[in-house]
Amino acid sequence: MVQVGPAQGGTVEIEFTAEDVARTRFAVSPLWEVVASVRVLKGADDQGVHRRWAEQVRPLLAAAKVDLTPLSRLIALGAECVPSFLVPPPTTPQPSLEVELAALRATPLELLRTTTPGVQECAAELRENPGRELGRLAEVIAAYWEVALAPYWPRMLALFEGDILNRAIHFAEGGARRLFDDFGPQVTWDSGTLQLVRRSSRGRRELGGRGLLLVPSAFVWPRIFSNLGSGDWQPTLRYPPRGIGTLWEQGPQPCSDALAGVLGRTRARLLAELTAPASTTDLARRIGLSAGGVSQHLTALRAAGLVSAHRTGRVVLYARTGVGESLVGDGRRYGV
Template identity: 85%
Template sequence: MVRVGRAQGGAVEIEFTAEDMARTRFAVSPLWEVVASVRVLMETDDQGMHRQWCEQVRPLLAAAKLDLTPLARLITTPVESIPSFLVPPPTTPQPSLEVELATLRATPPELLRTSCPGAQEYAAELRSDPVRELGRLTELIAAYWEIAIAPYWPRMLALFEGDILHRAIHFAEGGARRLFDDFGPQLRWDSGTLQRVRRASRATQRLGGRGLLLVPSAFAWPQIFSNLGREDWQPTLRYPPRGIGALWKLSPQPCSDALAGVLGRTRARLLAELTAPASTTDLARRISLSAGGVSQHLTALRAAGLVSAHRTGRVVLYARTSVGEALVR
């Protein structure tokens, strides 16, 4: 199971050998973000970290009539754990969703289990016909991704990459202690062990030379999720990245004169306006241009790899690609 770390009570001491430090790495996981974001939609976001995203996505999911029941049945509320087979650790630094879904579809039937009482019945259904049921589940995840995550992925990925770079520099400057010193109160480094503070009593976890996989996650906030027990997987911690509070802030971006000189002012304005995914009609209203004119400019920007298009029901949402994000910054 992928479990939630809590900042009370005892601690799990994760022991590192020299080989473990050599194998410690970072990665991102599109599949994890899907599952964790469904968790956010199911729960009440009391502190409002993801409120803007929820308010944008919920009506789109409703319009697409996407039934999230199969995913929801695997996630208990309030969430204490997520079935580990649903979120295998990524094997490369930046796997595509398609690669991770292929791994999920290939899950052996004997691993389709969960200790969550509410999810055991559905896990049994998955085991009864894994090819069919896992196929349906991955199709649902792919459809949900296109609506709820893909338009925001370049922005999320930029946040993750910035966090990984920041921590890599810390590691180069001061080793493991420097790497882990700003993960927050749930993690602390002490004398060759990483201590994960939680409610449970004190315990020791040895990595066994596999190292530790660190995965920044937008939708993990404010918790740290761990999967340390499976011997056939690399031990994994999923944590909120630095700057998560600014992820969904949609403050208008200025239209750079330099960028306008290259793209033309209208296209530069459109790119600047895409702080969040938007439709042609919405963009036309914002910049006082006809929908047809906006469509022509978006087609050019898309051909240049600066924006991407994502259909949700009858509406097509446009979003900046990672290249577009970099140009605006």
């Protein structure tokens, strides 16, 4: 089961060996975002972080006549977990939805079991005819994806990649302690042990040399979902990335008038927008310039030592340097 971890309840202590630290990795999961976003549409967004997205996609889903029943029945909102077979941990850093759906269709019969309250009957139906029912479930997920998530995926992926980049830098700077020190109050690191607050369980867990899989997720905030004991699967934490509050924003980020006077309004805005690493395409969309124009400004900012560029796969992400952070922070601190 993939369990929800709130800022209350018991504490699970996850023990790391040197091999576990060596095998800890990051990945993104389109399939998980499908499941987590359906939870949001069912009401799991108390803070309204995804309200703008939900208001946009609900009428689109209705117009496309996407029947979510086969999937929705497996996601019990009041339950403290999600069936593990529905969201197996990704085995590669950035799998496509098609790859994850192929794995879902091939789920072994013995894994189609769950103790999640409210979904046992649905799981039993899957076990009666797994080929047909899993195929039907995959078709529903694919149809939902095309309407509700595919148009937003580049933006989401940029957020995930930026968060992974930031955390990789943190790990390089200060090891595992630095990696985990801003996951929020639910997660703390102490002497080779990761302490995770969970709603209904406590105790100690050993990773067994498998390491920990860290998956940034847009639709879990403010919670962390964990899967620490599902057979041979790698133990997994799904967590909200940095900058999640800006994911659906359409307005520009405020920038300092004083900084704009030195750098120019456009370059100051670009620097202000880099609250998390972003691609040229994403920045161009935000501030209304062509990608080529943004690229020219970023080149100038990079030459001045205010931004750095990092390639992640086929995408180049730009991030503020320490000097850039100081300039933006000082301008806001003094209200200029």
